[in-house]
Amino acid sequence: MRPSALPEGPGGPGGRALHLSGVRLDHRGGDGQPFRVLDIPELSIAAGEHIGLRGPSGSGKTSLLHLIAGLIAPSSGSVSWDGRIVSTLPVAARDRWRRVTIGFVFQDFHLIPELDVAANITLPATFAAWSIGAAGHERAAALARRMGLADLRRRASVLSRGEQQRVAIARALFNRPALILADEPTASLDAAHAQEVAALLTEVASEVDATLICASHDAALLARMGRVIEIGAPAGTASTERAA
Amino acid sequence: MNPFPMVLADLRALRWTALAIVALVALAVAIGVAIGAQERAIRRSSAAAADDFDLLIGAPGSQTQLVMSTIYLQPDALPILDGHLLNTLAKDERVAQVAPIAFGDISRGYAIVGTTAAFAGRWGKLQPSEGRLFAAEGEAVLGADVAYKLGDTIAPSHGVAGHATRPGEVDEEEAGHRHEGLGYTAVGRLPRMGSPWDRAILVPIESVWEVHGLGNGHASEEAGNPFWGKRSETGEGHTPAEARIGLPFEGQRVPGVPAIVVKPRSVAGAYALRAQYRQGGTMAFFPAEVLVTLYRALGDVRNILVVASTLNAVLILAAVILLLVAVASLRQRRYAVLRALGAPRAYVMLVIWLGMALLIAAGCLLGLSLGALAARTVSGLVEAQTGLRLTFALGAQEMLQVLLLFTIGSVISLLPALLSYRSPIVTGLRD
Incomplete structure (x- = not known):
């Protein structure tokens, strides 16, 4: 199957924040033969857009992130x-x-326990400063409050999975990113927590006017996205897009 | 860039492994430090103990044995020198001071040393911390650590060569070999010298001779006023004789002595005396010669121990580094997440290296303390055994050794840090 072009986002060429052009990603398989993981002739995502990436396991969603x-x-x-390239x-x-620029949210949270x-x-x-200062502490406290986390002194290891993902979202937001990338952010959570995290993620992304790209199998999460991009099977790397 | 939150988190995560690493490094450092410092302390203290023994003269035999018996008061049976030699030496222009050293008796496990009052005061260098030096037969001056009080009567027993005594304790051997009816009166105490002589009871040589029925080497003996040891009328204590003590020994019969210590007037005189008394039935030598030989042997042992401890340190360090490499490999995912969150490679590298360097530094510091503690403990044991006070101090050599170990450890710690530097982020995220 021939890879198809991804249509441009609603922002149009002028207002596009993220643009992929002629992107191909090849990997080498266990037999030493190269295979194509991604083939995206063109993809544009406007600032503040909420994008879902859907596709079967191994289709290249994580690789795209x-x-x-x-x-x-x-x-x-x-x-x-x-x-800027x-x-x-x-x-x-x-x-x-x-x-x-980027805030990353992982499936397994990856907090430091x-x-x-x-x-x-x-x-x-x-990573960049010796001290975060009083303003940094205040921002952390505000983010924690926004995420419904009451106790800032609790070790990450004793938090519930839902709480851990909320901390991970707060961490992703701390540097005021313009782009939030979330890789299966609800996959490790039960249905109730998944709903809660999905709502929180989209809400805070809107609040800070950040572009959100979520790779997920979670229909409920994808339903919250403005656009869902279908990522095809690895052998064909066909990519299609549909409005959610 | 502030790597410390992550470093502390990593160390917390390692917990017991981190403690084990610190303990291993500390062990390697402690062994090296203790060996080096102890050997130096033994060398210094033993040399200091021999300070006033410029030239020793004895009957031909083992020089080492004479040094051990005379300076370090390790009991042994020694051949006897002709006592007239004392007078000859006293008249010798090359000799500034001369004193006999006679030993063999003990009291409560303390060696009783017969000598002159002048030598007891180390030829004017020492002032008694209590009382005075002995001035008559039957009087005794105590070493700083002797557990007698001034005025006490000291009952001498015949010592048995090769039998170890415990200072302050009367054992069966001592009780069974008492010189019945004799006793010294403690009249003074010497200041601490940090040598086995702190545990000695110093008495006039004449008294030692008389206890053994050899006379006192003076004319008073021939004049019928021989013995200090007659019991007083009350039966307690002993009545010191009024005879003169010390050099010269003008009696026709001067008993022999196991050792003579000579303070020469000059270096040339010292060498001439040594040459002269190396023949004709005597043995003369500088104790320093014997000590140098002993130090050489000690140095050889130390070198072997140092090589062994260095190998030990290298093996421990290698084990620690392998362990840390393994730990760092297991943590690739954590470091990949940091990179995905925007941490520069230098940050991750610093986190890994700093964590390892801190563990090695903590091990080095703990090792220094443990080494010092071990050396102090051994010093205490040596002092308890011999009376030789070992002044322990960490020297530049130990510091350099530890610094070298830390430097090597830190440099090798760069290896896992560099491995992480080169590791692709995505591979770490997938693991």
């Missing part, structure tokens, strides 16, 4: 943010761009 975040480089093509930036510059809620939320700030 990694590619957008600059964790992997495309085999060909480019990823641009606000008109970020996929070819040197490692240090890409790290800085990711730190400043030995740190408390406050330290987990403020962790990204310690």
Whole structure:
């Protein structure tokens, strides 16, 4: 099956925040033969859009998030943010761009269990500064309140899974990212917590006017997205898009 | 960039492993430090104890044995020198001071040493901390650690060569070999010297001779006023004789002595005396010569121990590093998450390296303390056994050794940090 082009987002070329052009990602299989994971001739996502990525396991949803975040480089093509190609930036510059622009939410939360809620939320700030200052602490407390987390001094290891994901969302928001990438953010949660986290994620993304891209199998979460992009099977890497 | 929150989190996560690493490094450091510092302390203290023994003269035999018996008061049976040699040496222009050293008797486990009052005061260098030096036969001056009080009567017993005594205790051997009816009166106490002589009871050489029925080496003996040890009328204590004590020994018969200590007037005189008394039925030597030989042997032992402890340290360090590499590998996912959240490679590298360096530094510091503690403990045991006070101090050598270990450990710790530096983020996230 021939890979198809992804239509442009509603923002149009002028207002696009994220733009993928001719992006291909090839991996080498266990037999040494290369296979194509992603083939995206064109994809544009406007600032503040909420995008869902849907597709079967192994279809390349996570790879697309990694590619957008600059964790992997495309085999060909480019990823641009606000008109600036970020996929070819040197490692240090890409790290800085990711730190400043992106908030990442993982399926398994990936909190630091030995740190408390406050330290987990403020962790990204310690990558660039020695001290987060009083304003940083206040922001962490405000985010925690917004997430319904009462006790900032509790260790992450003693939190429920729902609480952990809320801390992870607060951590992703701490640096005021313009782009939030969430990889199966509700997959590790029970239905009640999944609903709660899905609502929270979309609400806070709207509140801070951030672009949200969620890779998920969760229909309820995807239903909250403005657009859902279908990512095809790895052998064909067909990609389609439909409005949610 | 502030890596400490993550470093502390990593150390908390490691917990027992971290403690084990610190303990292993501490053990390696402690062994090295204790060996080096102890050997140096033994060397210093033993040399200090031999300070006033410039030249020793004895009957031909083992120089080491003579040094051990005379300076370190380790009891042994020694051949006897002709006592007239004391007078000869006293008249020798090359000799500034001369004193006999006679031993063999004990009281409550303390060695009784017969000598002159001048040598008891180490030729004017020492002032008694209590009382005075002995001035007559039957009087005794106590070493600083001797558990007699001034005025006490000291009952001597015949010591048995090779039999170890415990200072302050009367054992069966001592009780069974008492010189019945004799006793010294404690008249003074010497200040602490940090040598086995702190546990000695110093008495006039004449008294030692007389206890053993050899006379006192003075004319008073021939004049019928021989013995200090007659019981007083009350039957308690003993009546000191009025005879003169100390050099010269003008009696026709001067009993022999196991050792003579000589303070030469000059270096040239010292060498000339040594050469002269190395023949003709005597043995003369500088104790320093014997100590140098002993130190060489001690140094060889130390070198072997140092090599062993260095190998031990290297093995422990290698084990620790392998452990840390394994731990860092297990944590690739955690570090990949940090990178995904925007942490620069340098941050992750610093977190890994700093964590390891802190563990090694903590191990080094703990090792220094443990090494010092071990050395102090051994010093205490040596002092309890010999009376030789070992002044322990951490020297530049130990510090350098620890610094070297820390530096090597820190440099090797870069290995897991570099591995993480090169590791792709996505691989870590997938693991």
